[in-house]
Amino acid sequence: MNFMEKEKPVGVFDSGIGGLTVVKRITSVLPMENIIYFGDTARVPYGSKSNSTVIEYSLQNAKFLIGKNVKAIVVACNTASSIAMEELRKQFDVPIIGMIEPGTRHAVSTTKNKRVGVIGTRATISNKAYSKEIKKLDAEVEIMEKACPLFVPLAEEGWTKHKATYAAAEDYLKELREFEIDTLVLGCTHYPILADVISEVMGNGVTLIDSGVASAVAVKRELDRIDLNTNSHSPGNQTFYVSDIPLKFKEIAELFLGKPITDVYKVELETLSV
Ligand code: DGL
Numbered sequence: 001m002n003f004m005e006k007e008k009p010v011g012v013f014d015s016g017i018g019g020l021t022v023v024k025r026i027t028s029v030l031p032m033e034n035i036i037y038f039g040d041t042a043r044v045p046y047g048s049k050s051n052s053t054v055i056e057y058s059l060q061n062a063k064f065l066i067g068k069n070v071k072a073i074v075v076a077c078n079t080a081s082s083i084a085m086e087e088l089r090k091q092f093d094v095p096i097i098g099m100i101e102p103g104t105r106h107a108v109s110t111t112k113n114k115r116v117g118v119i120g121t122r123a124t125i126s127n128k129a130y131s132k133e134i135k136k137l138d139a140e141v142e143i144m145e146k147a148c149p150l151f152v153p154l155a156e157e158g159w160t161k162h163k164a165t166y167a168a169a170e171d172y173l174k175e176l177r178e179f180e181i182d183t184l185v186l187g188c189t190h191y192p193i194l195a196d197v198i199s200e201v202m203g204n205g206v207t208l209i210d211s212g213v214a215s216a217v218a219v220k221r222e223l224d225r226i227d228l229n230t231n232s233h234s235p236g237n238q239t240f241y242v243s244d245i246p247l248k249f250k251e252i253a254e255l256f257l258g259k260p261i262t263d264v265y266k267v268e269l270e271t272l273s274v
Pocket of ligand 1: 014015019044045047048076077078079121187188190
């Protein structure tokens, strides 16, 4: 593989800031890689939008990253991963890594009692992306999926331990507890922020799968496989593009990224096209 190709950045996109939880994981697995992030903060949430809209926006986001000369694209949004992967892979030549396949593999290899729960946005759950993928790997696994839409604003509010978060978790997770799952996939970028509450409500016997962790490992595996990882020995740069800089952006972004955020640029929506 030629040197120039290896030194290109890895592109990451999400519907907004949630994908920063995935960037955090990628940088711990691949600290030397440069990352270009695009968060579609002007059009978030994707989790309540139709499939055709999510596909259209995802193609635009990927095209933006291709314009930044990325060597691979990480779809750091479970909703976009559950709906747009096929179309993205059809339209772009670079490797495209989503959240569903890696998260599924991790869940199937973790469960002992073959009862897995999946939580995500309405769109992710209604598309049954995780169930379909889990069944492909192990048809014996029984799956219960549950949309938990309120978890997104609760995470963005930074209510990681708030009583409202406990109340929402008790309500959303009741059926999953009764179904006696031993493994729960956090199938939304925001949910790792609420992992402590989710874990407490589910109890000790349930292992949480952070699909961002699984996806970061999959990115490394893919770069290794195609010999496209950087040769650099110094920590990579991260550059962030967003389609809007909403109120409290910095505060929320830093909660998700786990460190101060710099190098943020606004992209005009009109410049995004398929
Ligand atoms: N990033 C989305 C996901 O992981 C959550 C936010 C949204 O609905 O756009 O599904």
